[in-house]
Amino acid sequence: MxxxxxxxxxxxxxxxxxxxxxxxxxMLVAVSSTRGRMLxxxxxxxxxxxxxxxxxxxxxxxxxxxxxxxxxxxxxxxxxxxxxxxxxxxxxxxxFYWPGGQAVARYLLDNPKTVCGFHVLDVGSGSGACAIAAAKAGAQSVTANDIDPVAGEAILLNCSLNQVNVNVSLNDMIGKTCFEWDIILLGDVLYDTEFAQRLQPWIKSLQNAGKTIFVGDPGRHAMNVIPEGNLQLLATYSLPPQTNLENRGFSTAFVWKIL
Known part of the structure; x- marks a missing residue:
C-alpha cells in the first residue's frame, strides 16, 4: 500500500x-464482514x-x-x-494506483478462472481496483476492504464508474479468520518491513486455513519477510512510464501466490 x-x-x-x-x-488495511463499519x-x-x-x-x-x-x-x-x-x-x-495492485488486477483480468465463482476479499483496497478486477473476472462475491472511510467512498465511486457490484468493509481484519472468503488479495500491503512482520503470522494462518492468497508488489524489501520457498511467482509485468515515475522508479511489478 x-x-x-x-x-x-x-x-x-x-x-x-x-x-x-x-x-x-x-497502515490502511481491514475487514471483518461484508457489512463492516458503516460508511x-x-x-x-x-x-x-x-x-x-x-x-x-x-x-x-x-x-x-x-x-x-x-x-x-x-x-x-x-x-x-x-x-x-x-x-x-x-x-x-x-x-494513486500502486504497482502491486496494478499487477494483481492485470493478472485477474487475464486469468478470470482464478477467481470466477469464488468469494474474494481485497485487503487494503485503496482505489478498489483489484476488487473491481475480481468482479469483472466473474467472482461470485467481492469485498473491498480498507479502514479509511474516504477510501470507502472512493471505492464506491470507482465501482459505479465500472458498473460492478462490490461490498465495502471498513473493519480491521488483521488476525481475523476471514471465513467468508475463499481468496485474499494483498496488493502493495507488504510495503514496510515492520508492518509486514506483523502481517506474516496472519497470512500464514490464512494459508493454513486453506485460503488462496495472491500478493502483488514491485519487489520492496519487506517482501523478504515471507520465505522465498513460500512464494510462487505467477506473473511479471512491466509498469507504464507514469507508474515508474510515481513509485521511486520501480519498473516491474510481480504477482505471487502464497504456498
Whole structure:
C-alpha cells in the first residue's frame, strides 16, 4: 500500500520526495464482514464523493485500461500541491494506483478462472481496483476492504464508474479468520518491513486455513519477510512510464501466490 512528478516546477526526484512526505503510506488495511463499519452518513458521504470527484480525474493510463479510476494525475492541482493545509484529505493514497495492485488486477483480468465463482476479499483496497478486477473476472462475491472511510467512498465511486457490484468493509481484519472468503488479495500491503512482520503470522494462518492468497508488489524489501520457498511467482509485468515515475522508479511489478 507508497510515492509520486510535478510536471514543470519540480524535478522527478524532488517531487517523489515531496509526495512521500506529504502523503506518507500509512497502515490502511481491514475487514471483518461484508457489512463492516458503516460508511459515512448520506450527507457526509455525498460531500466526500464530491471532493473526490473535484480533486481527481478519471484515468485509464495504467496496466488495466479496462478499469476507469478516480486518480490524482499530473493534471490535478493536488499533484503539484506543496501545502498539506490545502489538501482536503489526510492521506489520499486511494487516489494513486500502486504497482502491486496494478499487477494483481492485470493478472485477474487475464486469468478470470482464478477467481470466477469464488468469494474474494481485497485487503487494503485503496482505489478498489483489484476488487473491481475480481468482479469483472466473474467472482461470485467481492469485498473491498480498507479502514479509511474516504477510501470507502472512493471505492464506491470507482465501482459505479465500472458498473460492478462490490461490498465495502471498513473493519480491521488483521488476525481475523476471514471465513467468508475463499481468496485474499494483498496488493502493495507488504510495503514496510515492520508492518509486514506483523502481517506474516496472519497470512500464514490464512494459508493454513486453506485460503488462496495472491500478493502483488514491485519487489520492496519487506517482501523478504515471507520465505522465498513460500512464494510462487505467477506473473511479471512491466509498469507504464507514469507508474515508474510515481513509485521511486520501480519498473516491474510481480504477482505471487502464497504456498
Amino acid at each position: 507508497n510515492s509520486r512528478s510535478a510536471a514543470g516546477q519540480l524535478s522527478t526526484i524532488s517531487f517523489i520526495m515531496f509526495r512521500t512526505t506529504l502523503f506518507p503510506r500509512t 459515512c452518513t448520506t450527507a457526509k458521504g455525498s460531500k466526500l464523493r464530491h471532493q473526490i470527484q473535484q480533486h481527481t480525474e478519471v484515468s485509464r493510463d495504467h496496466l488495466t485500461p479496462e478499469i476507469a479510476l478516480h486518480l490524482i494525475t499530473p493534471s490535478c492541482e493536488l499533484w503539484k500541491c506543496k501545502d498539506q493545509a490545502q489538501v482536503p484529505f489526510s492521506d489520499p493514497y486511494w487516489a
